[in-house]
Amino acid sequence: MSKARTVLPTYVDAPSVYIGGEWTPSTIVKNVRNSTGVHRIDIEVEKHIASQYKRPGQYIKVQGVERPVLLAIASPPDERNVLSFLVKDTPYHKYLLDLPAESSIDLSIPMGRGFQIQEALNTHNDDQQIKHIVLMACGSGLAPIAAVIESGCLQLSPTNSQEVMDIKKSPDRTITLYIGARTRAHLPFAERYAEWEKKGVKVVPVLSRTEGRYVQEALQAELLEAPENTLALLCGMKGMTDAATELLLAAGVPKSRILLNF
Incomplete structure (x- = not known):
């Protein structure tokens, strides 16, 4: 693995140790x-x-200019030595977005609990098995949702993931992804939607600029059947996740089945 470092003029090296461990080139x-x-x-x-x-x-944490940058992993957990990320184009991320291939950056180990899918399932009886899965994300927040879809933990297709959560296959289960963006040109991983649809995920783009609505409004427009049998995974801006959580709770989805990755 190449360790040559490309450094922008504005880059300031952070300490060699972060809280919880050492940085790894x-x-x-x-x-x-x-x-x-x-x-x-x-x-x-x-x-x-x-x-x-x-x-x-x-x-993971990426060593940043002023403080570490937190990035959710977009690839599935299968011990591959290349991890993928979706990074929003902001001034805060500029130094990272400007780094070319072969640049060296310092990372932490993977952190956080992730989506506690197995735990959510184990809190309910067999008569409350999952029949509907709602996935909600905005922009680069699609990263961990993509990891869920492609990891095999929803048992959409065979997988070699380290941990396959036990969601029993059901012929009548529905899986819907609401992905929010300004326009179609802003939709991340759009090239993957057709393949996800083949796996059984209904992909619903929600475009705030061209349609004038947001993912939580799209969810509100949908009538949830059997909310007690629904599992929801959310990732995005706090305003979206808070509003979606409120809607799901009001519809009757158990709080323990509304999951965030952070």
Whole structure:
């Protein structure tokens, strides 16, 4: 793995130790624009980092200019040594977005509990098995949701993931992804939607600029059947997740089945 470092003039090295462990030099292998306002960055990591990624929804810290940047992992936890990320194009992320392939950056190990899917399932009886799965994300917040879809934890297709959560297959289960963005050009991972649809995920783009609505409003317009049998995974801006949580609770979805990755 190359350790050559490309440093922007504004980059300031942070301390060599972060709270919880040491930084590990890692190598960017791809940094490309995935959609308007969002980059896809693939980073080659050491084995001990890959092995600590066990559950979709976990994140890593990237050594930043003033403080570490937190990025949710977009690829599934299968011990691959290249992790993918969706990074929003903001001044805060500029130094990272400007780094070309072969640049070296420092990462933490994967952190956080991720989506506690198994735990949510184990809190209910068999007559309350999951029949409906609602996935909600905005912009680069799609990253951990993509990891869920592609990890196999929803048992959409065979997988070699480290941890396959026990969601029993059901012929009448529905899975709907509400993905919010300004316009279609802003939709991240749009090239994957057709494949996700083939796996059984209904993808519903919600476009705030061209349609004038947001994902929580799209959810409100849908009539949830059997809310007690619904599992919801949310990732995005706090305003969206708070509003969606309120709507789901009001509809009758158990609080323990409304999951956030952070």
